Amino acid sequence: MENIMALPCEVLVDILSRVSLKHIHQLKAVSRPWCRTISSPHFRRLYNMKSMHRSPALVVQSGCVCYIERDGIREPRVHITISAMDLAGENEIQNQFSFERVGLKYSSFVSFSLLIFQQKLCIPATGETKDLPDLSLPSYSFDVGYTPSTNSYKIVHLFGANKLSPSYGYNKTGEVLEFGFETLTLTDGGPIPSSWRSLTHREWFSYKVHATCVNGHVIYWLVGNGDEKDLHIISMEIENEEFLTIGCPKEDNNDKPFGHGQLVDLNGSLCFAYYSKELSRVDLFLLKDPKNQTWIKEYKIKLPGMPDKFKLLGYIPPNEDNNGEIIINSPPCLLYNIEGERYRRIPVRSLNRFCVGLYYDRCFSLESTGLNLQSEGD
Amino acid sequence: MASSTTGEKKILTLKGGDNEEFILEESLVLQSELLKNMVKEERVSSIPLPSIKSKTLVKIIEYLKKHAELTPSNKEEFKNFEKEFVNVVLEELLDITVAVNYLKINGLLEFCCQAVADRIKDKSVEAVRKIFRIESDFTPEEESEFRKETPEAFEGDLDDTTN
Numbered sequence: 001m002e003n004i005m006a007l008p009c010e011v012l013v014d015i016l017s018r019v020s021l022k023h024i025h026q027l028k029a030v031s032r033p034w035c036r037t038i039s040s041p042h043f044r045r046l047y048n049m050k051s052m053h054r055s056p057a058l059v060v061q062s063g064c065v066c067y068i069e070r071d072g073i074r075e076p077r078v079h080i081t082i083s084a085m086d087l088a089g090e091n092e093i094q095n096q097f098s099f100e101r102v103g104l105k106y107s108s109f110v111s112f113s114l115l116i117f118q119q120k121l122c123i124p125a126t127g128e129t130k131d132l133p134d135l136s137l138p139s140y141s142f143d144v145g146y147t148p149s150t151n152s153y154k155i156v157h158l159f160g161a162n163k164l165s166p167s168y169g170y171n172k173t174g175e176v177l178e179f180g181f182e183t184l185t186l187t188d189g190g191p192i193p194s195s196w197r198s199l200t201h202r203e204w205f206s207y208k209v210h211a212t213c214v215n216g217h218v219i220y221w222l223v224g225n226g227d228e229k230d231l232h233i234i235s236m237e238i239e240n241e242e243f244l245t246i247g248c249p250k251e252d253n254n255d256k257p258f259g260h261g262q263l264v265d266l267n268g269s270l271c272f273a274y275y276s277k278e279l280s281r282v283d284l285f286l287l288k289d290p291k292n293q294t295w296i297k298e299y300k301i302k303l304p305g306m307p308d309k310f311k312l313l314g315y316i317p318p319n320e321d322n323n324g325e326i327i328i329n330s331p332p333c334l335l336y337n338i339e340g341e342r343y344r345r346i347p348v349r350s351l352n353r354f355c356v357g358l359y360y361d362r363c364f365s366l367e368s369t370g371l372n373l374q375s376e377g378d
Numbered sequence: 379m380a381s382s383t384t385g386e387k388k389i390l391t392l393k394g395g396d397n398e399e400f401i402l403e404e405s406l407v408l409q410s411e412l413l414k415n416m417v418k419e420e421r422v423s424s425i426p427l428p429s430i431k432s433k434t435l436v437k438i439i440e441y442l443k444k445h446a447e448l449t450p451s452n453k454e455e456f457k458n459f460e461k462e463f464v465n466v467v468l469e470e471l472l473d474i475t476v477a478v479n480y481l482k483i484n485g486l487l488e489f490c491c492q493a494v495a496d497r498i499k500d501k502s503v504e505a506v507r508k509i510f511r512i513e514s515d516f517t518p519e520e521e522s523e524f525r526k527e528t529p530e531a532f533e534g535d536l537d538d539t540t541n
Contacts, residue, residue: 007472007475007476008476008479011476011487011491014488014491015491015494016495018491018495019495019498020499026503026530027506029503029516029532031507031512031515031516032515034512
């Protein structure tokens with residue numbers, strides 16, 4: 001009857017932007033106007049912008065390799081299951097995506113919205129797999145930034161610029177190597193550009209400790225030169241591709257920089273986390289001003305009995321039940337409440353998992369969406 | 379509904395769709411961007427709102443009163459009120475949402491949209507069609523393609539009761 005006719009488009013958009021991505025995809029089948037609304041770039045951008053402020057889901061990826069006999073040849077196949085847990089609600093685990101690929105199990109997450117897999121790019125949310133253009137070799141690592149206003153990703157590929165050096169794979173002498181960067185911009189609706197865009201910028205270091213992308217728009221690499229104590233951070237702005245070198249925060253009593261640590265996006269700021277085993281404590285330094293290299297020690301987390309290998313995954317913005325929590329995967333997975341100085345465990349099925357991270361629901365596809373309905377009207 | 383005149387408080391009359399009149403303090407309607415502009419620019423004392431049912435208007439005025447009384451100490455009480463406020467049949471909730479959008483009461487609009495979204499959570503395509511009273515306008519071929527592509531969309535929660 002007149003109900004939905006009277007529902008103005010902007011209200012429908014507002015309502016639908018609060019529905020889960022999986023459900024949104026299904027609701028395209030309701031009617032042509034709904035399909036058009038959901039498929040429109042305007043809706044998709046709005047949906048993704050809201051997603052930045054929503055609580056992210058925690059994703060657990062599990063993969064298993066099986067072999068299938070085909071024409072007498074045993075063909076390896078990897079079955080990847082990605083389960084997501086709603087961290088804002090009742091910590092319910094939902095099987096999000098599941099797909100099978102021919103080939104070995106090697107994969108690299110560039111973020112939990114994109115997966116790079118033997119020169120292929122996979123969007124878990126839509127199950128799409130596409131070939132990547134040829135890479136500069138030797139390939140070193142991938143990172144990704146995201147721009148909500150254009151709903152586009154930029155993959156940054158770090159590669160060895162000196163093809164003659166054998167040390168990129170395993171740099172046991174701590175030799176300082178030359179690295180180059182190339183980027184690939186992915187826009188919603190595709191297609192993937194036919195080649196990587198090479199940057200003239202070069203960096204020199206021995207190895208990468210850790211990398212993170214803050215707020216979608218700056219990538220930080222924590223890298224080392226030879227000796228374990230000699231670390232610094234390289235940053236790259238996603239939009240203008242400007243690079244900056246940033247020193248690590250220094251210890252309290254002497255001027256020595258910390259020897260080891262990790263980087264994490266803490267509510268839109270770069271955080272350097274330093275774990276002191278003697279003190280059973282993680283100190284969190286926030287980068288207040290990248291140009292002047294000002295670090296401020298903002299929080300101390302006391303976590304007795306923390307295993308040596310733990311990873312800070314990120315931050316959950318305040319919601320009805322919580323006033324901001326840090327997610328730590330040690331395992332088990334812990335949520336640390338900063339104000340309350342307490343933590344709680346989150347139940348993560350230990351199902352052959354090899355990856356845990358944060359996932360944001362985003363409307364993004366490498367192909368145009370909908371039943372080719374865009375052509376009519378509008 | 380009608381409140382008595384006290385001091386120099388300005389009084390305003392809102393006229394609902396069925397010509398029912400609601401008399402209330404002008405300060406209350408300032409929460410609505412639309413009415414605020416009308417009152418400020420034209421200095422009217424009576425505003426006709428023919429597109430809004432009286433039943434809907436009663437609910438919205440109830441909200442405006444509660445919201446005006448909101449202080450840090452009764453925050454909890456207000457939250458409970460909000461929860462009760464949207465606890466109506468979906469048809470009524472949609473009427474309220476549309477009216478709130480028209481009146482531009484921004485905080486309440488957010489809350490209503492979230493309430494509608496919560497109501498259609500995980501509902502199948504058929505159920506959503508029934509709730510919003512939409513007839514599918516796809517061709518049988520397109521319809522079957524959808525069913526093939528996302529069968530789970532048609533198997534989900536078929537329950538279209540929304541009370």
